[in-house]
Amino acid sequence: MNPSLYRKIYYGSVLLGVLLLILFPAEIFGFLLELFHHILEVSLELGHLMFEAIEMGLDHLIEHFFETSLHVTQTIVFYIMLVPGLYIGYRLLRGLISWGRRCLDRLTQACANYKLRTVSYWHSIDALDKIKWLVILGVGLYLISLVSF
Structure with missing residues (x-):
């Protein structure tokens, strides 16, 4: 094909x-x-x-x-399982924080790129196209306000 x-x-x-x-x-x-x-x-x-x-x-x-007795056994097992649990929680928290920072950086970069592209497009079009865009925006907002109320 x-x-x-x-x-x-x-x-x-x-x-x-x-x-x-x-x-x-x-x-x-x-x-x-x-x-x-x-x-x-x-x-x-x-x-x-x-x-x-x-x-x-x-x-x-x-x-x-x-x-050991049941209570002592349960106490020992609790503390044995607490240490790996705290380590896993610590690693997950560190990973979550770094992932959040990466997402925030990418979002900030995407917003900056979008603003740059939008502004450069707006400056590159002529006045008649700008008027067309404003009329389309006005009609769209008017129709949305009619439907929403």
């Missing part, structure tokens, strides 16, 4: 997706929200089962090696 056919298929698929999104937004977003909810539920349940398995294994190991 030639590349123009692939491009037509791609653009047709995108157009169909946008059309479906416009026609059935509640169904599509509802399905995606339910799918995300189920994936989150299953992953949390698997994480909880894994945590319980590790805790039970440590309980049996400490109780067997040190021959």
